[in-house]
Amino acid sequence: MSKEELKKVSDSKISKKLKKGEAIFKEGEKLDGVFCVRDGVSKLSKLSENGKNQIVRLASKGEVMGQRAVIAEESTNLSAIAVSDMEVCFIPKEIISNTLDTNPNFAVEVLRHMAHDLREADDVIVNMSQKTVKQRMAEAFLYLRKNYGEDEDGFLTLSLSREDYSNVVGTATESCIRIISEFKKKGFIKTSGKKIGIADERKLLDLIDGF
């Protein structure tokens, strides 16, 4: 079964709609299959011992959630919560494991995908440990524009709450808010209500590079 075939399977399934804030699955659960995002965006996060929440990655259209746990036959280490209204479909693990066992191409394709995820995770580790909160905030804005685009007025299509931002960059919500204020004052970004737009990409890039 190729990726395209799998997509067909997934398209034929009845998909589930979720409202912003609803959970698709929670950390520690056993998953009976994987979830494929048809529309909207989900945050994949993990609770640390001290009660703080860390958003490890975001998943949007076409991306699959839960495959790591299903493949490793473990309970999931992450929670998936909708950050916008969503439509997801479910693919039972039996289909996954059957296809894995019988079709080497599929396995290799999944493998490539996971190799890619792993590289991204490595990059996140380096960013988290070597960059300042301001630099991480700047990267978050650029990442969101690159991956989810902006509207006709130049505001990010995917709007996260301040708390979500703080959970992405790994900082206190207050610090996050302060940095947003500072960036706005300096003209790096613009805001309108809770919408945020990039006003000066160059300045953000300079900040990331340490200038």
Next chain:
Amino acid sequence: MSKEELKKVSDSKISKKLKKGEAIFKEGEKLDGVFCVRDGVSKLSKLSENGKNQIVRLASKGEVMGQRAVIAEESTNLSAIAVSDMEVCFIPKEIISNTLDTNPNFAVEVLRHMAHDLREADDVIVNMSQKTVKQRMAEAFLYLRKNYGEDEDGFLTLSLSREDYSNVVGTATESCIRIISEFKKKGFIKTSGKKIGIADERKLLDLIDGF
């Protein structure tokens, strides 16, 4: 080809010896295959834009390095440098890709392994972003004991330089040294020359849990 068979292949290869400090490969290189650690330990690290080095993980006996890049057909995102004298063997990428294409079991096995690495990477992300430097230092000591053991006097078998420690936990070398001094003064660890041993596991665990 099963994992055991692969091991046989690798064992039959002429292996290469490396002295502490030598590089197996460097960030950005194209790899013609993967490296299997037969003896010793290697650090897998990445340079961030600001010139700081981050150790993403350590690889020891039986572990494979470079598979992510070979599978994704990308240049490697990490450097591998020996932190002790080492013996590694090389498996050409042709063998890997042939085996991947023809043997679904092998692909699934590699997949499981990569799923495991990905989970660990997620955990590292959370640790890096949500824990203090002291907590991360405490975790590093416990991790090193768990994975590489201690000698008859209770000192960690794998002894890293202070700079390596700082690159593992993502902090300045001076901060790292100060924390080592503090832990020693408080009786959490003991030192002898550059050797470090765990003196009070309970206290370290309490610190990690925020007490």
Next chain:
DNA sequence: TAATAAACCTGACAATTGTCATATATTTAA
């Protein structure tokens, strides 16, 4: 062995980030 280099250590201080308290704005629900 002596000279040199590298690693380790410490103090002083600055910069960054977190915490707590509180105020305002916005959203949600009764």
Next chain:
DNA sequence: TTAAATATATGACAATTGTCAGGTTTATTA
């Protein structure tokens, strides 16, 4: 619509962490 809940914002301060500038010790090598 009004009340309650939630999200956003800011000040004041403390705690953490980084930087620079020296030291000392340990390892390397000429």
